[in-house]
Amino acid sequence: MIRVGIIGVGTVGTSVVKVLEKNRDIITARAGKEIKVVKGVVRNLQKHRDINIPLTTDPYEVTDDPSIDIVVELMGGVEDAYKIVKKALQNKKAVVTANKALLAYHRYDLKELAKDIPFEFEASVAGGIPIIKALREGLSANHIEAIRGIMNGTCNYILTKMDKEGADFATVLKEAQELGYAEADPTFDVEGFDAAHKLLILASIAYGIDAKPEDILIEGITKITTLDFEFAKEFGYAIKLLTIAKKRDHEVELRVHPTLIKRSEMIAKVDGVMNGVSVIGDVVGETMYYGPGAGGDATASAVISNIIDIARGGKCSPMLGFKKPLESGMRLASRESIETKYYLRLLVEDRPGILAKIAKIFGEHTISIESMLQKPAEGSLAHLLLSTHKCNEADINRALESLKTQEFLRQEPVMIRMEE
Structure with missing residues (x-):
């Protein structure tokens, strides 16, 4: 039997308990072992929950329990969750989490802590879609x-x-x-x-x-x-x-x-x-x-998939996909170096010569206009809706700063990037 402790028995945690019970036969057949939730951690013991498992308010009753094989972290947050997951790994317990914020900040720290201990997180991205496994x-x-x-x-x-x-x-x-x-x-x-x-x-x-x-x-x-x-x-x-x-x-x-x-x-x-x-x-x-990218059942499906992977006893995939670093390491590109097309919404005075002035400003920053719509606004104003040919993020930002100084502009420009 695989004994599981869940830290955070909210919407997703409750779904995990119910699905493990409801689909026990097929889950046991697929995992090769029975999987049982033996303890859950909640903030409020008085709140009614339609599940029948022992509950506590102390997460370390789960992380420090020698009989528990897998710790499922569903509490959310970053630093408190990190301390608790770190403790579970130090106690050599496999971990499953749906906590995207925790991983956004601490995934590499946790990778070093986990080493060969299974650490799975399919539910942290896009709910029930198995994109991590893909x-x-x-x-x-x-x-x-x-x-x-x-x-x-x-x-x-x-x-x-x-x-x-x-x-x-x-x-x-x-x-x-x-x-x-x-x-x-x-x-x-x-x-x-x-x-x-x-x-x-x-x-x-x-x-x-x-x-x-x-x-x-x-x-x-x-x-x-x-x-x-x-x-x-x-x-x-x-x-x-x-x-x-x-x-x-x-x-x-x-x-x-x-x-x-x-x-x-x-x-x-x-x-x-x-x-x-x-x-x-x-x-x-x-x-x-x-x-489905969220919801109790969709997320629980991904959590239980990870539990089954661990229960099967085979080697789980490397936590972040690499057994060793890439020889040609990848760098994060700067924001200013992005190149794409841009859409702009400008509220301007509706009078002759304005479009020529805008085109001149764009030209000074090596930007050309691809398409345009004009929509009437209140009084003597107009909305200009423009798209550019492909250009550099630094150039479009400089052009926008120049536009903001113009007396004919009556509202902060709105810019949306385009992908093709």
């Missing part, structure tokens, strides 16, 4: 050329509703909160931090990159308006919050931001609260992974 095992013969992911269901739900129904951001956010798709404080989701944590985990497996959230470009969706969707539809684009990793020689771009992407792309068709990840390998080409 990168570590299924695509292990490939150089990963690019990863593009929709890995936050809250943002994808909001952007899908804005696209399909023409609703504004605030209205859809309120609806998402009422439906339970968004937290009361949605900042972590809508500002891109949740998706960034997941991207960093995938980047370590794909490229061996040890970057922290503070090191990469992260932008959220709060500035997106219905005008942006009008431009997108006119020119055949969808707007998605994308996590993007791009390999170029010995550098990797890592960025999270709203993106205009052609509607014909597979990743652009991922709608609602669903997640999707596109991976391009140099041998296999593009593969696509789609499914």
Whole structure:
């Protein structure tokens, strides 16, 4: 028998207990051993939970219990979770976690602590989609050329509703909160931090990159308006919050931001609260992974998959995908060196000569305009919706700084990157 302790018996922890009980026969057959949760850790012992396992408020009753084989960490947070997981590893216990924030900051520390102790974390990225296993095992013969992911269901739900129904951001956010798709404080989701944590985990497996959230470009969706969707539809684009990793020689771009992407792309068709990840390998080409990215049962499915892997007793894959460092190590590309197309929304005075002045500013920074729409605004103002040809991030930022000094500009410019 494999004895499991769960630290954090909330929505996901409760689902893990229930699925292990409900599907006991097939799980035992697949694992070759019975798997039993023998203890759970909660904050409040008085709260009713529809499960029948011994509960405690002390996580070290799990980490220090010599009879427990696997510690499942579902408590969330960073530093407290790190201390507890570290203790479990020091006690030579296998660990399974769904904690993306913990891994975003401490994955390499934990890799060194774990060494040959199984440490699994499939549920930390894209919920029920087995993207970790795909990168570590299924695509292990490939150089990963690019990863593009929709890995936050809250943002994808909001952007899908804005696209399909023409609703504004605030209205859809309120609806998402009422439906339970968004937290009361949605900042972590809508500002891109949740998706960034997941991207960093995938980047370590794909490229061996040890970057922290503070090191990469992260932008959220709060500035997106219905005008942006009008431009997108006119020119055949969808707007998605994308996590993007791009390999170029010995550098990797890592960025999270709203993106205009052609509607014909597979990743652009991922709608609602669903997640999707596109991976391009140099041998296999593009593969696509789609499914529920959150929720108790979907995440529990990934957690239990890891428990079964450990119970089978075989060698688990290297935690971050590499048995030894790459001889030609990959570096994180600077934000300023990004090259792509850009969309800009400008609120300007509606009078002759303004477009010529804007084009002149762009030309001074080696940027050319590819397409444009003009939409009337209040009074004598107009919205100019522009897209550029491919250019450099440093150049577009300098052009925007120059634009901000112009008397005809009446609002902070909004810029959205484009992917093709």
